Amino acid sequence: xxxxxxxxxxxxxxxxxxxxxxxxxxxxxxxxxxxxxxxxxxxxxxxxxxxxxxxxxxxxxxxxxxxxxxxxxxxxxxxxxxxxxxxxxxxxxxxxxxxxxxxxxxxxxxxxxxxxxxxxxxxxxxxxxxxxxxxxxxxxxxxxxxxxxxxxxxxxxxxxxxxxxxxxxxxxxxxxxxxxxxxxxxxxxxxxxxxxxxxxxxxxxxxxxxxxxxxxxxxxxxxxxxxxxxxxxxxxxxxxxxxxxxxxxxxxxxxxxxxxxxxxxxxxxxxxxxxxxxxxxxxxxxxxxxxxxxxxxxxxxxxxxxxxxxxxxxxxxxxxxxxxxxxxxxxxxxxxxxxxxxxxxxxxxxxxxxxxxxxxxxxxxxxxxxxxxxxxxxxxxxxxxxxxxxxxxxxxxxxxxxxxxxxxxxxxxxxxxxxxxxxxxxxxxxxxxxxxxxxxxxxxxxxxxxxxxxxxxxxxxxxxxxxxxxxxxxxxxxxxxxxxxxxxxxxxxxxxxxxxxxxxxxxxxxxxxxxxxxxxxxxxxxxxxxxxxxxxxxxxxxxxxxxxxxxxxxxxxxxxxxxxxxxxxxxxxxxxxxxxxxxxxxxxxxxxxxxxxxxxxxxxxxxxxxxxxxxxxxxxxxxxxxxxxxxxxxxxxxxxxxxxxxxxxxxxxxxxxxxxxxxxxxxxxxxxxxxxxxxxxxxxxxxxxxxxxxxxxxxxxxxxxxxxxxxxxxxxxxxxxxxxxxxxxxxxxxxxxxxxxxxxxxxxxxxxxxxxxxxxxxxxxxxxxxxxxxxxxxxx
Amino acid sequence: xxxxxxxxxxxxxxxxxxxxxxxxxxxxxxxxxxxxxxxxxxxxxxxxxxxxxxxxxxxxxxxxxxxxxxxxxxxxxxxxxxxxxxxxxxxxxxxxxxxxxxxxxxxxxxxxxxxxxxxxxxxxxxxxxxxxxxxxxxxxxxx
Numbered sequence: 001x002x003x004x005x006x007x008x009x010x011x012x013x014x015x016x017x018x019x020x021x022x023x024x025x026x027x028x029x030x031x032x033x034x035x036x037x038x039x040x041x042x043x044x045x046x047x048x049x050x051x052x053x054x055x056x057x058x059x060x061x062x063x064x065x066x067x068x069x070x071x072x073x074x075x076x077x078x079x080x081x082x083x084x085x086x087x088x089x090x091x092x093x094x095x096x097x098x099x100x101x102x103x104x105x106x107x108x109x110x111x112x113x114x115x116x117x118x119x120x121x122x123x124x125x126x127x128x129x130x131x132x133x134x135x136x137x138x139x140x141x142x143x144x145x146x147x148x149x150x151x152x153x154x155x156x157x158x159x160x161x162x163x164x165x166x167x168x169x170x171x172x173x174x175x176x177x178x179x180x181x182x183x184x185x186x187x188x189x190x191x192x193x194x195x196x197x198x199x200x201x202x203x204x205x206x207x208x209x210x211x212x213x214x215x216x217x218x219x220x221x222x223x224x225x226x227x228x229x230x231x232x233x234x235x236x237x238x239x240x241x242x243x244x245x246x247x248x249x250x251x252x253x254x255x256x257x258x259x260x261x262x263x264x265x266x267x268x269x270x271x272x273x274x275x276x277x278x279x280x281x282x283x284x285x286x287x288x289x290x291x292x293x294x295x296x297x298x299x300x301x302x303x304x305x306x307x308x309x310x311x312x313x314x315x316x317x318x319x320x321x322x323x324x325x326x327x328x329x330x331x332x333x334x335x336x337x338x339x340x341x342x343x344x345x346x347x348x349x350x351x352x353x354x355x356x357x358x359x360x361x362x363x364x365x366x367x368x369x370x371x372x373x374x375x376x377x378x379x380x381x382x383x384x385x386x387x388x389x390x391x392x393x394x395x396x397x398x399x400x401x402x403x404x405x406x407x408x409x410x411x412x413x414x415x416x417x418x419x420x421x422x423x424x425x426x427x428x429x430x431x432x433x434x435x436x437x438x439x440x441x442x443x444x445x446x447x448x449x450x451x452x453x454x455x456x457x458x459x460x461x462x463x464x465x466x467x468x469x470x471x472x473x474x475x476x477x478x479x480x481x482x483x484x485x486x487x488x489x490x491x492x493x494x495x496x497x498x499x500x501x502x503x504x505x506x507x508x509x510x511x512x513x514x515x516x517x518x519x520x521x522x523x524x525x526x527x528x529x530x531x532x533x534x535x536x537x538x539x540x541x542x543x544x545x546x547x548x549x550x551x552x553x554x555x556x557x558x559x560x561x562x563x564x565x566x567x568x569x570x571x572x573x574x575x576x577x578x579x580x581x582x583x584x585x586x587x588x589x590x591x592x593x594x595x596x597x598x599x600x601x602x603x604x605x606x607x608x609x610x611x612x613x614x615x616x617x618x619x620x621x622x623x624x625x626x627x628x629x630x631x632x633x634x635x636x637x638x639x640x641x642x643x644x645x646x647x648x649x650x651x652x653x654x655x656x657x658x659x660x661x662x663x664x665x666x667x668x669x670x671x672x673x674x675x676x677x678x679x680x681x682x683x684x685x686x687x688x689x690x691x692x693x694x695x696x697x698x699x700x701x702x703x704x705x706x707x708x709x710x711x712x713x714x715x716x717x718x719x720x721x722x723x724x725x726x727x728x729x730x731x732x733x734x735x736x737x738x739x740x741x742x743x744x745x746x747x748x749x750x751x752x753x754x755x756x757x758x759x760x761x762x763x764x765x766x767x768x769x770x771x772x773x774x775x776x777x778x779x780x
Numbered sequence: 781x782x783x784x785x786x787x788x789x790x791x792x793x794x795x796x797x798x799x800x801x802x803x804x805x806x807x808x809x810x811x812x813x814x815x816x817x818x819x820x821x822x823x824x825x826x827x828x829x830x831x832x833x834x835x836x837x838x839x840x841x842x843x844x845x846x847x848x849x850x851x852x853x854x855x856x857x858x859x860x861x862x863x864x865x866x867x868x869x870x871x872x873x874x875x876x877x878x879x880x881x882x883x884x885x886x887x888x889x890x891x892x893x894x895x896x897x898x899x900x901x902x903x904x905x906x907x908x909x910x911x912x913x914x915x916x917x918x919x920x921x922x923x
């Protein structure tokens with residue numbers, strides 16, 4: 001029942017304010033036990049998963065509809081699951097220190113736990129639609145996390161931008177997943193991955209791939225959708241450390257890796273992924289060195305890493321697969337640690353600008369060490385895991401089948417820039433001359449050091465001994481799972497003297513040179529600023545403005561607050577729809593045998609008179625009364641045709657309507673003639689057309705009998721099956737109870753809406769301006 | 781603008797309201813076999829309170845209702861509607877399948893449709909009374 005345990009996270013999220021109340025500042029530590037426990041469970045499954053390939057954990061949810069919540073635990077989802085839970089525990093402990101005494105710590109816990117569970121669900125889901133639901137949940141919860149400082153307009157704007165970009169991609173993803181489901185004939189990932197049929201040959205392959213890639217690229221901040229990620233740095237640093245290093249942004253990468261065995265390897269896949277990935281890699285690394293804000297530096301280097309991962313999936317060779325998993329793990333470890341170090345620096349010095357910091361090594365020796373280890377892994381210096389990842393990456397670029405020259409060039413340039421970024425982040429704040437900072441810096445509390453120290457230690461240990469704790473076995477198994485064929489590339493610090501190693505050494509030197517000259521380079525790069533303003537983000541902005549303009553325009557046109565216009569639009573639509581189908585699809589029936597009694601004619605005549613008088617009446621009360629006469633006549637017709645329930649209902653509704661009308665009548669403005677005679681003619685024509693059409697519809701539907709009426713069944717079975725003789729009531733509470741339940745909610749919503757609007761007006765009445773508003777008719 | 785009514789209305793309302801309420805419960809309980817049912821009964825009950833509102837005004841009606849806010853009745857109605865869904869689950873039957881029990885001593889047919897119908901009754905009663913009451917409250921504040 002791992003599903004249950006994972007979903008318990010949502011319950012825990014809901015309960016976390018209570019935990020905050022009980023445990024105070026230590027609540028973060030208590031909550032961290034949850035991901036830590038899940039991590040332990042996942043780790044225990046690892047040997048079996050590596051041995052058998054995959055585990056399918058099924059939990060029947062609605063068996064009669066075949067809906068189940070099934071988790072697919074193979075080495076890929078296990079690796080991601082471990083990253084999510086371990087990083088989650090670290091981040092929770094870290095956040096307890098970072099957001100110490102923050103009044104909204106409880107809200108942070110709710111959102112972070114909800115995000116963690118959504119992310120776990122995403123990587124563990126077996127059903128395509130389950131995956132999609134969790135995918136959207138991560139978008140929503142990350143929106144809440146990015147906009148955590150909701151009083152800051154910038155945070156709100158960034159959160160909205162992230163949400164729009166990822167949710168727009170989510171829509172494309174949904175289309176892609178549906179196409180995938182149709183093409184493969186299965187909604188289970190395990191079955192899709194197992195089946196013989198080759199989806200690459202399928203007619204839907206191209207549209208499916210485009211949709212899936214749009215979803216993955218927006219989520220994983222690939223060029224040109226990368227701009228939301230640096231803006232998302234408005235989030236508190238623990239959020240960035242979690243979402244923007246190992247989890248949220250890797251969801252797209254996960255999806256691509258997951259589908260690689262079925263969809264990868266085609267010319268389109270290789271071309272799009274390698275080129276987009278390589279471009280993202282270079283653009284991210286290039287844009288990074290523009291910034292002095294440490295979080296932006298890290299965010300752009302994350303874009304670089306995400307591009308690298310996409311590119312490796314595009315290349316798709318055996319080396320590339322091993323490089324992919326190693327790079328993925330290495331990046332998660334060092335980027336999580338670096339973000340947390342950035343948070344410590346921000347927290348202790350009061351600034352995020354690396355040029356404002358310096359010489360902090362003496363006051364923060366532990367932080368400096370952690371930063372150095374993590375940054376060296378980022379730079380790809382032995383003996384850290386990042387070095388192995390980079391070696392394998394360069395090796396696979398050199399062995400790429402297509403676009404080799406381009407990829408090698410981009411990878412080389414990107415690694416120089418990345419190395420410079422690594423040095424900037426690790427050396428600039430800690431070495432050199434001490435700067436005056438807004439806060440007097442001192443070493444971070446142990447809670448904040450624990451997480452990054454663990455992650456940095458991981459980078460170091462796994463670099464020195466890739467076999468520790470069976471890590472290399474898991475990585476190789478993952479590479480095998482992604483590639484679909486057995487991959488046997490051993491992880492090692494030493495692959496001999498080869499081109500990749502030489503490229504590494506040269507880029508290290510050039511990167512260090514760039515770091516030394518960073519200040520002057522940054523000055524020179526500022527001439528590019530006008531060009532930068534026309535980047536993809538400008539496109540996003542103008543698109544959003546366009547949408548706002550469009551909705552303003554259509555609101556002015558359709559939602560203009562004039563009751564008569566609403567009714568006109570509705571009736572015109574009705575005429576168009578009914579008229580179309582009745583005149584073009586069926587031939588209308590005009591001839592009907594009339595067998596009317598005298599009293600029926602009298603009732604009908606009364607109704608017509610009432611309707612006519614309502615239209616020409618010059619007093620509002622007169623109009624209400626004549627509409628009432630119509631309503632009572634309808635009730636009479638129900639009585640004549642022996643439908644007592646309907647008659648009672650009609651009478652009661654009519655009575656209450658008149659009461660409500662009387663209550664609102666006095667607050668309406670004086671009765672006056674607002675429409676010109678031309679408009680009145682138009683309204684008359686529309687009204688007449690509706691009347692005639694409805695009449696035709698009734699006559700036609702009377703003569704067309706396509707199906708056996710269901711009323712026979714209902715009449716026959718109401719007593720034996722539903723134990724009731726009043727069919728109307730049996731329909732309401734038994735046959736169609738679900739409809740009635742829905743209508744109850746609609747009624748309740750309407751009542752709450754009416755009450756709320758009236759109360760709202762009541763409350764604003766105390767202010768002066770509202771007096772005018774109250775006098776103004778709503779529809780005038 | 782709606783002040784307390786005339787002597788005739790006041791006297792009539794005092795006698796009619798309990799009668800109307802009793803009639804509404806009668807309609808509610810017989811609804812499954814004879815004309816009636818939760819919706820109609822709810823409207824009749826709402827009519828009873830509306831009559832009382834017209835005769836004695838909002839504050840007097842609130843006193844009659846004691847602690848019960850009509851808006852809460854909406855929630856009670858929805859809750860009863862949802863509760864009537866549950867028993868079928870325990871019987872392993874699809875959502876909303878009607879369950880019937882006979883209470884032995886008084887020989888009364890209890891069922892989930894009845895619970896559901898009571899839910900409809902409260903939702904309708906609460907919605908209509910709530911709306912009318914709020915409208916009259918707004919009126920009262922008007923200069």
